[in-house]
Amino acid sequence: KNEVEQSPQNLTAQEGEFITINCSYSVGISALHWLQQHPGGGIVSLFMLSSGKKKHGRLIATINIQEKHSSLHITASHPRDSAVYICAVLGGATNKLIFGTGTLLAVQP
């Protein structure tokens, strides 16, 4: 069993839909990252959070430390949001990121 699990693995949505991607982890962490990776492109960090909720534009990330769960929400989705979204956690005693396998999102116009 992976230490970081994401769901769904694949997601297809229509433009304008509200999207949720989930991340569960089994290790103690000091922080959690949500990353975005476009096809053939590099990785962009969307959020880093250790508690509560963060919002940036149409993106919202929440984390529940007690339940070891985080969600990434995209409101009013757009085709340009199509990418792989990766959840990654920083183990409490280390500095290395442990990655989920990613969620491939396709937003259709």
Next chain:
Amino acid sequence: GAGVSQSPSNKVTEKGKDVELRCDPISGHTALYWYRQRLGQGLEFLIYFQGNSAPDKSGLPSDRFSAERTGESVSTLTIQRTQQEDSAVYLCASSLNGFSYNEQFFGPGTRLTVL
């Protein structure tokens, strides 16, 4: 400002050859990380530098892999006697320091293909 840069962007090599991959972190970032993403798989940690020291090399898959960092700046990942299973995108990231609350900034990656 300049982000993390990596070179080359693409590298094709023959099995058994040695390759060097370079990472230039954001100026002033003391922490540097190497990750690998094999086709169809998730990202995996390789090595972490704090300054010029590597306190965590636990992700290096074999002794064919080594990395160094000089001047608390550029880092080189060397793969000796490359194998086909080494084909992957190698990503470098840097952060202000090694504390967990600092965001990691990723480079564009080097796509390595071993024929």
